[in-house]
Amino acid sequence: MYLHKTSQIIQRAFPNFVWHKATSEKIIYLTFDDGPIPNETEYVLDLLQLAGAKATFFCVGDNVRKHPDIFKRILREGHEVGNHTYNHLNGWNSNLDTYIQNVEACRQVMTQVAKDAGIPLKLRFFRPPYGRLSPQQSGVIKETYQVVMWDVLTGDFDAKLDPIQCYNKAIKNTEQGSIVIFHDSLKAARTMRHVLPLYLDYFLNKGYRFAALS
Numbered sequence: 551m552y553l554h555k556t557s558q559i560i561q562r563a564f565p566n567f568v569w570h571k572a573t574s575e576k577i578i579y580l581t582f583d584d585g586p587i588p589n590e591t592e593y594v595l596d597l598l599q600l601a602g603a604k605a606t607f608f609c610v611g612d613n614v615r616k617h618p619d620i621f622k623r624i625l626r627e628g629h630e631v632g633n634h635t636y637n638h639l640n641g642w643n644s645n646l647d648t649y650i651q652n653v654e655a656c657r658q659v660m661t662q663v664a665k666d667a668g669i670p671l672k673l674r675f676f677r678p679p680y681g682r683l684s685p686q687q688s689g690v691i692k693e694t695y696q697v698v699m700w701d702v703l704t705g706d707f708d709a710k711l712d713p714i715q716c717y718n719k720a721i722k723n724t725e726q727g728s729i730v731i732f733h734d735s736l737k738a739a740r741t742m743r744h745v746l747p748l749y750l751d752y753f754l755n756k757g758y759r760f761a762a763l764s
Contacts, residue, residue, distance in 0.1 A: 552708075555723040556701045566692060568763075570701045573727045576758040580605040581700065583634060583677065585734035586613050586620035593743060594734045595623060601750045603760035605629050607734070608677040608698075611636030611656030614663055621660070622667040630762035632675035633657055633695060641683040649687050675763060698763065702730040706738040706745060713744035720749055729763070 553560075561569040571579055580598075582605055585591040591607075598605055607624050609631055614621045624631060636655040644652070657673055664671035676695035678687075683697070691697060704720045705711045724730055732742050750760070 552703060552705065554703055554705060554719045556699065556703070561701070564699070566688075566697070568696055568698045568729070570729055571727045571763070576726055576756070577761050578724060578753060578758050579727070579729045579763055580732065580760050581608060581632075581677070581698070581729060581763070582606075582732050582734045583608045583679075584610055584613070584638065584738075586617045586624060587734065587736065588617060588620065590736065590739050590742070591617075591620050591624070591734040594732075594746065595627060595629075597747055597750060598629070598760070599627060601754060601760065603750060603754075604762045605760060606632055606675065606698075606763045608632040608634040608675070609656070609660060610634050610638050611652075611659045614656075615659050618663045618666070621663050622669070625664060625667065625669045625671070628762075630675070630764055631660060631671070631673070632677055632698065632763075633660070633673050634677055635679055638679045640680050641678050641687050642680075644687075646684070646686050646690070649684075650690050653691060698729065700729045700731045702728050704730065704732055704742075704745065704749075706741040707733050707735070708741070709737075711741065713741045716741050717745045717748055720745060721752055724753070726758075 633656045636652045675698045702723045
């Protein structure tokens, strides 16, 4: 069970997390979770390049280790990156020390790969996998990062959700300043590949632009 649109009640209950960005411009903040991986992340990058769009990629550290060249491409093409833990940990099932060590391992590998590419990198943003974070974990992480959640969850990862329904729900729930989640992952590939190009075209035709979080 998940919500395609994060309610104001939930957002107000966790005011220290970033759910939406107030803006007077027609901007949407696209985010992609769980990469980088071959084919899917590269597909996303190709689409964004064609659309003149920028996004924020919340990367899994072990995927950065396995696919450093794709991570470097994300940076070189002017997108933003955020920490998504090293092993995609569920905070509710992890003790504090294990979780924080995993977050730090992700930071280290991302920083090293960026350094190898000659690209300075200061990680500002963190997103907990599954959106699950304990108060203790949150307290430590907020000393270093802004915790970024979302107000639109496309559901592209849901194999039971028809791609057309996914598209319609994403369009219906997106508004000016929305932080929107897609996934550059194998699990989401079929639906993401169907929905993302249509989604980009729809909002570009309405005069919106897509920007990284910062």
